[in-house]
Amino acid sequence: MSDGDSHLVVCDPDDGCFVGEIPLTSTSDVGRILDTGHRATRDRPPAIHERVRILTEVANRVAAEAESHAQLIACEGVKTIREARAEVGRAIETLRLSAEEAKRNGGSVIPFDQVPVGEGRIGWWANRPAGLVVAITPYNDPLNLVAHKLGPAYAAGCPVIIKPHPQTPFSAVRLVEHFLASGMKEDRIQIVIGGADMGNLLVADRRPRIVSFTGGRTAGEHIAHQAGVKQLLLELGGVGIVAVAADADVEAAAHSISSGAFWAAGQNCVRAQRIIADDTVVGELTERLVARAALIRQGRKTDEKTDIGPLVNAALANSLGRSVVSMKQVGATVLCGGDIDGARMRPTWVSGLPPRDPLLGHELFGPVATIETARDNSDLLDQIQDGSDAIHAAIFTQSITLATAAFERANAAAVLINDSTDFRIDAMPFGGIGAAGLGREGVADAIGAMSEKKLLIISEAGRNSVTRQPAA
Template identity: 40%
Template sequence: MTTHPLFLAGAEVTTPSTFRHRNTYDHQDLGEVCLAGRNDAAAALSAASHARSRMARLSSGARESVLRRVAEQIHARQEELAHIITAETGKPVSLSRGEVQRSVSTFEIAAEEAKRNVGEVVALDTLPSSEGRLGLVKRFPRGAVVAITPFNFPINLVAHKVAPAIAAGCPVILKPAPQAVLTALMLGRILAGLGLPEGAFSILPCANDVAESLVRDDRAAVVSFTGSARVGWQLAAVAGRKRLLLELGGNAAVIVEPDADLEVAAQRIVTGAFANAGQVCIKVQRVFAHEKIADKLLARLLELTARVGVGDPAHEDVLVGPLIDEAAALRVESWVQEAVRQGANVLCGGARDGQFYRPTWLTDVPETTKVCCEEVFGPVTVFARYHDFEAALAAANSSEFGLQAGVFTRSLPLALQAFETLEVGGVILNDVPTYRVDQMPYGGIKGSGLGREGPKYAIEAFTEPRLLVIKT
């Protein structure tokens, strides 16, 4: 049986504690994965502390070179990585390929940003007493980054933490999701051959209490976490004075106006609602359609949903694979049942088969039900009608989350009104909130987190400004 070592201070290490890793769809054995304990976590932090000055001294050219070589090697192994992602997480292979390609882009963007980590000149001679003075501002790496990533984008969300850390000159300790460790460990094998300083990176599959010890430790300077709101805010409470980046999901809304291209809207909404079984933090969870076009739009959504491929994620025509485990499918099932008990109507789907849940549309759903007010993280979407645009905006804002929202309209005034009014990190015009490219500032407000990802913005979070005052 294959044993997969972890990476401690850049070197492969086997540990006595392991867990059996299995294919999400067919449960075939994927080998034993080594688990880090508290001593391993402490050793990784110690190594990162020792590597801090060497990482900070790497030239921007050296950082750029490392990041470009990572991108090249991921590109060369993209098919292998895509199939590992599909085996580990049940993500349909076509979506896995797209994710791998995005991770190449993320490392390439970070490579460019490594050369642009520039400061500014500040005029200080604004008072007679400051004549002859000039301020120079430069950004310096904060130190070790503790990165914790989820299963649903196991290479690109890792890239969004590891690549900016390297670009900023920070050591990084990655705790990958237990369901997606092999993808992260393959990235570790790529990094290990690139000549980074010893201690520049560790990849530690570990239990949650060990991950919490990393977050609590004062030797870590930054915590970058993507995952559930419950866990994210728990970690924030114990992180102390560290810089925090939290991407915590949402229950994204789409608003469709009468002047929208309904065919484009319907096709994008169905993809945004059900791709990867809805296990996307910016999936379409709530659709608000103007009453003038609601019936027509809903009929088309149901037609398109009936054609969605459900099944073996290794098949090219599948969009909806299994949920990550049966417990997740049972939770989705219970949330839909709760909504039905409170008056919701199931228009299609609403059925579970083991780890699978059929793509589901609900109407007449009370706002207090979990499928409306919490993150469903599954293939379930709520459809509602509205009379006026202001009411739709208010309904979209009626959420503890605020990650992204989509608005379909040809009206520039309405688009700008949505931009000014919606309480989210990003408003996507004439597309679904599921849209993301990797250079954009990505993150949310309210319960959806703190800070922004995207290499440029993560580098800003991983560094801090320092002022030099010069008297001529």
């Protein structure tokens, strides 16, 4: 990825091969785009049946070109072709969910006579579009996370400006093209191509009313400071903890954790990063995890046999390499992996990191995960509770008592039982607590965040005057 005078040049993060180039958005263009989007908020939004039609048609267009979309994801991004196909399937589901939820984004009658002063009044509230949406997406899910911004925004009736990550702009461009080809007006969906400077201009401007951002915490905090009085949806990641109790099915846990740790080369905001196992099972679990890591195949992303692709760039790989070195310096043991080749890194398991080491609370956005030990269930729960803010936590156990205790004590927005942290369907509320995020995505929740309740209240006297007809 590099900037020419006026074009963004995108290269495959794996081998540096040219993927394509695309015009960069200029500062003056950003002003024009914001004006266009803001003007669109003054128009009546498309009727719900029209939103449903367009969202359904976009989903069908993506489905018809599913393999082409998957090849594009694998080419410009970090996913293997099999991972990319899974993402395309989810994007189709996200768009279809958006169409269905558009029908449900209605309102409700208010019983005003629940208090004496409300007697003689009727009324209701209806959802209305909250305003212009600015959406900023990362590189690790270049199609589905864009669908998670565009689908709900259009379902809610909001104009939207999307700024995809500069490493993966083409998947977003293709999706926008599908919307336009399906009949969506150009003033209601626009795209900005560029880096953080373009994002800053969009976020700080007073015309947008909603900012939906998926990315890192530093960038999220910067957006929160810049945005002013806006609705913020910030999904900022965190350290996923997976606890394995003494009564767990160790083989099932190892299978799920291995996938959760190394899907998309660990570039996943809900990946399994910290594994905390009871000391009666930690040895067996460690053996199984290391054995599975040895079977993970590296290779070209478009090769059907490849299990793991590259990191987004060599800089991230080198940063992860330095983290592994730091772990070794404080006495940890690298059980497998740790070696770097350009933007590639082998799946890496580390054990023996001292308790409360800062790296245990630092999101390692790549294929590096740690294994820790708990003395008993009480210690396991204490360590879960001491974890930093996250989106998901998980525990493997056959005990409903232990499972519900983990649910209450985990610093996470969701707790998964007998599953890894990286499970998600696109209909569920999704986001982090505390420093891990603000608000909830998931199609219905995002539509709700992009809508505002508008009330109509009619008094009995007013109702009589409104309905009274003149004499014939």
